[in-house]
Amino acid sequence: MRTPLTAGALLALALAAQPALAKGPATSPNEAATARHYASLIAGSQPNMAELTLFFTQMPKGGDLHHHYSGAIYVEQYVDFVDRQGYCVNKQTYRIETDKALVAAERAKPAAERNCLSSAEIYADDHTWRELLQRWSNKDFFNHGALQPPPDRLFFQTFGYFGPVSNSNFKEGLQELKKRAIAENVSYIETMFKLSPAVANPDFDAKAWQNANDDAAFDAQMRAWFAVLDKDPAFNKTIADFVARIVDSSEGIDDERFTMRYQTYVLRLLNPSLVFSSMVSGFKAAKSSDKIVGVNIVGQESTNISMRDYALHMKMFRFLKSVYPDVKVALHAGELAMGDVPPEGLKFHIDQALTVAGANRIGHGLDLAHETNATGIMQTMREKDIPVEINLTSNAFINGVEGSHHPINLYRKYGVPYVISTDDAGVTRHTLSNEYVLFASRYKPSYAEMKKTSYNSIRYAFLPVAEKQRLTRQLDQRFADFEAKIARLAKTAAKAP
Structure with missing residues (x-):
C-alpha cells in the first residue's frame, strides 16, 4: 500500500494538476467562439439548462465507458x-x-x-x-x-x-443502442454485455472462506482449481459458445460512424467458486476474442455477501491478472455512501481494487473521501494514469450522492483522470448528453475541460492504439464541425433583438 501523501505534497499535487485542465487560448476562431458561448450558458447561479441540453446533445461525446447493456435498454423495448x-x-x-x-x-x-x-x-x-x-x-x-x-x-x-x-434479442438490443448513440453524437460504447459462465464447487467455497486471511494458501487453492478448469473440455466449450454468442450478436454493429466493444463480467453476489470460475471464463474469453476487451465485476456492493467476500474477489483478480497480464480490468469499486454500510466498510474498496486487483479503470469510486488511503489512491491513479468512471445520475439515484457531496471535484482537483458515463440509462431514463449537462451545470468546468473529457473517453477505452487513433481523428473532425455550427449559432443569438 502506498504511503499517504503529506499535506504539503498533496497541495503541490493539486497545484500541478490544475494547468492540465485549462490549457492556453483556444486554437481556432470557432473553438474560441464555442468556448465563449458555452461560458455564457453556465454563468451565474442559474445555468441555462435548456441551452446546455441543446449544446451537449449536439456536442461529440466520444465514448461511454461505464455502460451496462441490460440496464441501458429502455422498458419500452x-x-x-x-x-x-x-x-x-x-x-x-x-x-x-x-x-x-x-x-x-x-x-x-x-x-x-x-x-x-x-x-x-x-x-x-x-x-x-x-x-x-x-x-x-x-x-x-x-x-x-x-x-x-x-x-x-x-x-x-x-x-x-x-x-x-x-438475455435474448441481443442483435435487436445492440442495434437500438447503436441508433441512439449515433443520434446523440456518441461514437463508441464499451458495454458490460454478458455474465461469463461459472461452475459451482462447494469444496472450493469452504476452503476459500477458511483461507480468506492466508494469501499463500488462497493463491495455492486458486492455482490448483485453475489448472483443472483450464484443461476441462466441457468448461472450455461453454467459454467458446459464450464468445461465439457475443461475436454473433455484435455482427453489423461496427461501421464508419460507430464502434462497440464488450466487457464480460462476474456477479459478486455469488459464492466464491461461482465468482472465481466465472472470472476464469471471463479472462479466457477476453484473451480469445478482440471483441471482448475487458472483465468487470457487478452487483450491489453494499450487500452482506459483497462486503464479506470483497477482499477475496480482489485476490481472485490479482491471481488471474498474473496469468493473463494483457487482459484489461475495470472494476466497480467504492459505489458506497455513508449509511449504506458501517463506517469501516467505506475505507478500503477503491484502494484494494487498485493495489490488489490491479484495476485499469475504477467504476464510480464514490466513497473516496471516506477511504483510509484516499490521498494515496489519488496519487496512484494520477501517476499510473488510471481514470475513474463518473456516473452522476446513477450516484444521485442509488446512493443519494450529488452536488458538492460527490467526489468528482476531489478527483479533478488532484489530477485524477476521469470520464463521464451513463451506467444504466434505460433504468434511470437518461442519456450521456444529460450526464454532460449535469456535470457542466453543477461544477462549471471550462469548455476546454469538457472537450478533454470527451477525448478521455477514447483515450481510456480498452482498445488497440490504432483504433484509438482512428476514433480520435474522427472526433477531431466532429468537433471541428460542431464548433463551426456553434459559432454560427452564437452569431445568430448576438443579432437577435
Missing part, C-alpha cells in the same frame, strides 16, 4: 421483446411469465378475463403500463403518490423484472 419471445406480463405482479402453456391458456381467455398481457395489451391498459414503468425503471419515482421501495432497492430489483427478455 423490453415490453416489445415480451411478444417476440411468446411471453406475457402478469398484471398483478408485473413479472414476465415464460411458461408457454400458461401463456397459451391466458391467450385463450376473453380479453376482459386475462391476467397475463401481451405487449399491445400492456400499452392499451394505462394503469398497468404506468405501474410496470415504476417497477421496471425509476420512472415517476420523484413525482408520484404511491409507496415505493428505497431507490437502491428499486434500482437493483428492476433487473429481476425484465431479466427473462434481457
Whole structure:
C-alpha cells in the first residue's frame, strides 16, 4: 500500500494538476467562439439548462465507458421483446411469465378475463403500463403518490423484472443502442454485455472462506482449481459458445460512424467458486476474442455477501491478472455512501481494487473521501494514469450522492483522470448528453475541460492504439464541425433583438 501523501505534497499535487485542465487560448476562431458561448450558458447561479441540453446533445461525446447493456435498454423495448419471445406480463405482479402453456391458456381467455398481457395489451391498459414503468425503471419515482421501495432497492430489483427478455434479442438490443448513440453524437460504447459462465464447487467455497486471511494458501487453492478448469473440455466449450454468442450478436454493429466493444463480467453476489470460475471464463474469453476487451465485476456492493467476500474477489483478480497480464480490468469499486454500510466498510474498496486487483479503470469510486488511503489512491491513479468512471445520475439515484457531496471535484482537483458515463440509462431514463449537462451545470468546468473529457473517453477505452487513433481523428473532425455550427449559432443569438 502506498504511503499517504503529506499535506504539503498533496497541495503541490493539486497545484500541478490544475494547468492540465485549462490549457492556453483556444486554437481556432470557432473553438474560441464555442468556448465563449458555452461560458455564457453556465454563468451565474442559474445555468441555462435548456441551452446546455441543446449544446451537449449536439456536442461529440466520444465514448461511454461505464455502460451496462441490460440496464441501458429502455422498458419500452423490453415490453416489445415480451411478444417476440411468446411471453406475457402478469398484471398483478408485473413479472414476465415464460411458461408457454400458461401463456397459451391466458391467450385463450376473453380479453376482459386475462391476467397475463401481451405487449399491445400492456400499452392499451394505462394503469398497468404506468405501474410496470415504476417497477421496471425509476420512472415517476420523484413525482408520484404511491409507496415505493428505497431507490437502491428499486434500482437493483428492476433487473429481476425484465431479466427473462434481457438475455435474448441481443442483435435487436445492440442495434437500438447503436441508433441512439449515433443520434446523440456518441461514437463508441464499451458495454458490460454478458455474465461469463461459472461452475459451482462447494469444496472450493469452504476452503476459500477458511483461507480468506492466508494469501499463500488462497493463491495455492486458486492455482490448483485453475489448472483443472483450464484443461476441462466441457468448461472450455461453454467459454467458446459464450464468445461465439457475443461475436454473433455484435455482427453489423461496427461501421464508419460507430464502434462497440464488450466487457464480460462476474456477479459478486455469488459464492466464491461461482465468482472465481466465472472470472476464469471471463479472462479466457477476453484473451480469445478482440471483441471482448475487458472483465468487470457487478452487483450491489453494499450487500452482506459483497462486503464479506470483497477482499477475496480482489485476490481472485490479482491471481488471474498474473496469468493473463494483457487482459484489461475495470472494476466497480467504492459505489458506497455513508449509511449504506458501517463506517469501516467505506475505507478500503477503491484502494484494494487498485493495489490488489490491479484495476485499469475504477467504476464510480464514490466513497473516496471516506477511504483510509484516499490521498494515496489519488496519487496512484494520477501517476499510473488510471481514470475513474463518473456516473452522476446513477450516484444521485442509488446512493443519494450529488452536488458538492460527490467526489468528482476531489478527483479533478488532484489530477485524477476521469470520464463521464451513463451506467444504466434505460433504468434511470437518461442519456450521456444529460450526464454532460449535469456535470457542466453543477461544477462549471471550462469548455476546454469538457472537450478533454470527451477525448478521455477514447483515450481510456480498452482498445488497440490504432483504433484509438482512428476514433480520435474522427472526433477531431466532429468537433471541428460542431464548433463551426456553434459559432454560427452564437452569431445568430448576438443579432437577435
